[in-house]
Amino acid sequence: MSTAEQNDLLVRVQRENFSVDAEINRVRSRSKRIGGISIFLGTARDHSKGRDVDSITFEHYEGMAQRKLREIRERALKDFDILELLIVHRHGEIAIGENIVLIIAGAEHRAEAFRACKWAIDELKQITPIWKLEHTPSGEVWVEEHP
């Protein structure tokens, strides 16, 4: 597999669910120097800002979303002492309790893995063009629809 193909697997926006174990193994296999792996898994909760939520639909800007996620991975690899960072975000309708987003950071030691993982999810939420439509008993609401 070419480097470009490998990098494409390390940053993905996809409709289907992902296996956390398989993604951990993808990161683990990148370097034998990895001694600490930190994971953030975002899942769909049934409540938001006082409203019940039945399910959530994620919409993304195809092309720009992937580009921003690649940027986050590249900056994390440059700014933290880590060996690999993987980001997978789902789009489409997601049922309560299901996986939404996964970040995995692999480093020699845990401290940098934790730091990179936290930075990456915070940054993802700031700069990635992904929108969340909550389906509630009283209708659909785009999150932050009432700025």
Place this chain on the structure above:
Amino acid sequence: MSEGRMITVKLFGMTKSLADNQASLTLALGKHQSVKNVVELVNKRYPKIGELIYKKKILVSVNQEIAHEDTKVQDGDEIALLPPFAGGSLEGGVA
């Protein structure tokens, strides 16, 4: 509009709801125009969207990068209106 051309503006999230659920807008734009002119056209047709752009709640992107009001718009550019992202606050500037 003899010198004009049609540009397409992609819509996402709540901007689609505010524009009668269209996925994009087609606007007639003159030559040598900038994001500011695009926003004026959007504002004429959908004042609610225009207001949110002026309030910096909706960002404008050109070729998948956040643009400013003086960013030039050229033939073939990919323009989009980006409402607040799911994660919360937005990065800096805007049109």
